Structures are given as structure tokens and as C-alpha cells.
Amino acid sequence: MKHLLTMLALQQTAAVVLKRAAAATPQAFERATGLRVLHMSPAVVVVDKPTGLRSVPAYGPTRALLADFARRQAAGEADLQAKFERPTRRDRWCGVARDLDGLAPELRRRWDSLPRTKSKFIKFCGGPAGGRLNLDEAEDAWQLLRAAVAQREAEEGMEESDSVLRRVQREAGFPEACPVHRLDYATSGCLAVALTQEGASDISLQWRKRTVDKAYEAVVEGTVARDEGLIDKALLRVDAVKRSGDPSRVEVVDDNVPGAKLSRSSYKVLARSDRATVLDLTPHTGRLHQLRAHCKALGHPIVGDWLYGTGDANRLCLHASRLAFDDPALGERVRVASAASWELSEPPELVYVS
Numbered sequence: 454m455k456h457l458l459t460m461l462a463l464q465q466t467a468a469v470v471l472k473r474a475a476a477a478t479p480q481a482f483e484r485a486t487g488l489r490v491l492h493m494s495p496a497v498v499v500v501d502k503p504t505g506l507r508s509v510p511a512y513g514p515t516r517a518l519l520a521d522f523a524r525r526q527a528a529g530e531a532d533l534q535a536k537f538e539r540p541t542r543r544d545r546w547c548g549v550a551r552d553l554d555g556l557a558p559e560l561r562r563r564w565d566s567l568p569r570t571k572s573k574f575i576k577f578c579g580g581p582a583g584g585r586l587n588l589d590e591a592e593d594a595w596q597l598l599r600a601a602v603a604q605r606e607a608e609e610g611m612e613e614s615d616s617v618l619r620r621v622q623r624e625a626g627f628p629e630a631c632p633v634h635r636l637d638y639a640t641s642g643c644l645a646v647a648l649t650q651e652g653a654s655d656i657s658l659q660w661r662k663r664t665v666d667k668a669y670e671a672v673v674e675g676t677v678a679r680d681e682g683l684i685d686k687a688l689l690r691v692d693a694v695k696r697s698g699d700p701s702r703v704e705v706v707d708d709n710v711p712g713a714k715l716s717r718s719s720y721k722v723l724a725r726s727d728r729a730t731v732l733d734l735t736p737h738t739g740r741l742h743q744l745r746a747h748c749k750a751l752g753h754p755i756v757g758d759w760l761y762g763t764g765d766a767n768r769l770c771l772h773a774s775r776l777a778f779d780d781p782a783l784g785e786r787v788r789v790a791s792a793a794s795w796e797l798s799e800p801p802e803l804v805y806v807s
Contacts, residue, residue: 476625486620491643491789496652496782497633501791502617502644504768508635510613512542518610539609543569549601557594559584571595571629572650621646633657634665637742639757642669642773642791655781660739666777669734669744670723670793672770673753674762677730680806681721684747687713688740702760703742705750716740718747722806729756733774744771770795 476482479490482498489501502508514522514537522537540548550556551564560567563582568574577583578591586594606612613619621630627648633656636644647653659665688703689712706713717737724731730753734744745761748754754762756770772793780787 476627482625485624485626486617488617488620491791492780492787494780494782494787496649496780497645497647497656498621499643499645499776499787499789500617502636502641502773504639504641507614507616507638508644509618509632510616512611512613514539515610515612521610539611545605545609546598546602549605550598553598553601555597557584557586557590559586560594560598567598574598617644618646621648634660634739636773637745637769637771639769640669640771640773642793643667643776643789644773645776645778652781656778659778663737664779666775666788667736667773668775669736670772670774671732671734671744671748672756672795673730673732673748673751674728674756675730675753676725676727677720677722677732677751677753679722682719682751684718684720684751686716686747686750688716688743688746689713690741700760701741703740703746705746714738714740716743716747718744720751724806768795 476485479493482488482490482493486500488503490498491501492499518537522533526533539545546567546569547565550567551561553561557578560578560583563577566577566582568577574595575588575591578586578594579588583591618630618632621627629650630646630648631650631653633645633647633653636642645656647656656665686705687708687710689706689710690701690703692701708715715738719735719737721733722730723733732748734748736743740746742761745755745758749758749761756762757764757766757768758771759769770793773791774793775788775790777786777788779785
């Protein structure tokens with residue numbers, strides 16, 4: 454019954470979504486974002502993400518701020534870390550809300566509790582803590598606060614990086630779009646983005662219940678002897694030191710190590726050469742860097758993986774090749790596929806397995 458109600462809600466809002474969106478068709482979406490569309494409905498879009506593009510925005514200093522820091526560092530200026538320290542996004546949001554003229558008094562009094570996502574902010578404004586503002590008042594408050602925060606970020610030399618989500622929200626005209634899963638910056642292939650809050654709730658639940666089918670293709674170093682196999686090894690996340698610039702990573706550990714997460718992946722050999730193997734990979738759990746760490750544990754790190762291998766290639770050879778899920782707006786199973794294109798500077802001469 455709950456699934457049926459979700460479908461009805463999506464279908465009822467579909468016309469509104471399509472009218473509002475600047476890119477309501479796959480062709481218009483591709484023109485607006487520069488991303489190839491593999492599937493699109495009122496609830497979700499699946500794009501073919503290129504390597505070198507983030508799934509969601511990262512946040513950091515502009516190139517101009519980094520150049521200024523480097524110049525002053527080279528000149529031997531003291532105490533640069535303190536001079537270039539910036540508040541966190543949450544602290545900036547709260548500080549702007551506290552001091553913003555024109556924001557409703559009820560909201561300014563609750564400056565330290567205001568949500569930073571639009572749907573939660575609007576809901577907060579409509580409740581007793583937010584002064585029971587009507588929808589128009591809440592929308593105006595959201596736009597005012599967002600604009601003030603954006604101005605403060607620009608003044609401080611901070612910005613969001615380019616990403617699939619940012620393009621969907623801003624260039625394609627779907628401001629409520631949100632991610633239901635992510636691909637690493639260097640990983641290419643099938644990436645799903647929900648276009649509505651209802652769609653996000655439904656598809657995210659499918660991910661949590663593990664009813665989504667996904668597969669990857671990878672080129673790994675060396676010759677994998679077995680035609681297929683299962684990698685069943687626990688992973689422990691090792692977070693990077695804050696502000697170090699280093700990425701978080703995972704390590705293969707025994708199952709009984711505190712904090713270890715049981716992780717399972719299967720593989721099938723697609724092609725071999727004397728120095729590389731192409732694998733079809735299926736992650737049965739969803740851990741950080743799971744396939745990359747499991748391939749290393751297999752003794753065959755992914756080609757181009759500078760974090761878990763040698764990084765001796767012009768790109769990470771990991772591609773999300775297939776994705777299947779139930780589209781809540783269409784009420785049917787959707788299967789999409791994307792062919793890998795490695796474009797390696799020194800491609801191996803592969804023999805494909807029949």
C-alpha cells in the first residue's frame with residue numbers, strides 16, 4: 454500500500470516537475486548538463502558519469518585563494534594557517550542566519566537549529582519552532598538565507614566544485630534533486646540521481662534493502678588465474694586527518710577487528726593478457742572503496758588506482774557498467790548499461806574469455 458501511494462504521489466507531481474524543469478526531456482537534459490542520459494523519468498535520471506567528475510559537490514577554496522596562499526607562503530609570511538582558516542559550512546550557515554536582517558525573528562532566534570536542506574527548512578518554518586510560516590513565507594526565507602550564505606562564501610573565497618548533482622540542480626533545473634548513491638571521482642559509468650523527494654525516498658529504500666542490482670567492469674594488474682571467484686574480506690575504514698588533503702581509505706582486516714565491516718564481492722574474468730585482466734565485478738555489500746580494496750586483496754589492484762595500487766595509468770580503470778532498480782514513477786524494473794571506454798595510453802592486448 455505504501456509503495457502504491459508513493460507511485461500515485463509521483464504520478465500526480467510528474468506534470469508539475471516537468472513544467473518546472475528547464476530540461477524535461479533527455480535531449481534537453483543532455484544539452485543543459487553535458488551528460489549522456491541512460492534513463493529518465495519524473496522520479497529519476499541515470500547518467501553516464503565521466504571519470505574526473507564528482508557525483509556530489511565538494512567544498513573548498515577557490516583557485517584564486519589557493520594561489521594567494523601559495524604566493525604569501527613563498528614570500529615567507531608568518532601565521533598563514535590562522536589567516537586562511539575558514540569556518541565550517543554549518544558554522545557559516547548559523548552565523549549568517551543569526552545576523553541576517555530581513556529574516557523572520559522566529560528564525561533568527563533559532564539560528565543554531567535551522568536545517569540546511571530546503572525540504573527540512575520549509576518543514577521547520579511551518580512548525581511552532583519556525584513561527585508557523587506559510588509556504589510562500591518559508592520559500593522567501595529560504596531564498597534570502599541561501600543568497601546571503603552564497604555571498605559570504607564568495608567573500609571568503611570558498612566555492613562548490615563541479616559535480617553531477619550540481620549540474621542536475623542548477624543547469625537542468627531540478628532543485629530538489631538528490632543523490633541515491635555515489636561513484637568515486639575517478640570512477641565512470643551509471644549514476645542515478647533522484648529528481649524529487651518522493652523518488653529519493655523510494656529508491657534509497659531499495660538501496661538499503663539491497664534490491665538494486667549493480668555491476669562494474671575493471672581492468673586489473675596482472676593475470677587473474679581463476680575464471681571467477683568470491684572475495685569475502687572485512688574492511689576497516691581509516692579516515693584521513695582533518696584538513697590534511699588526504700583521502701579516507703579502507704584496509705582489509707580480520708572479521709573480529711573492532712569497527713570492521715563484513716564485505717563481499719564476486720568477479721568473473723572477461724579477458725586476459727600477460728599483464729592485465731578485465732573483470733566483471735559485483736559488489737554484494739556497499740562499503741567505501743570496496744571493489745578497489747578487494748581487487749588489491751586479490752593480488753591484482755585496479756589499473757590506475759594510485760590509492761590501492763601503483764597508479765601507473767592515465768585513469769582509474771573502474772566503470773559502473775550496469776544498474777537495475779524499480780522506477781517508482783513508472784512502476785517497473787529499469788535496467789541500464791554503459792560500455793567502458795578506457796582510452797589507455799598503453800592498452801594491453803587482451804584475449805576475451807568465451
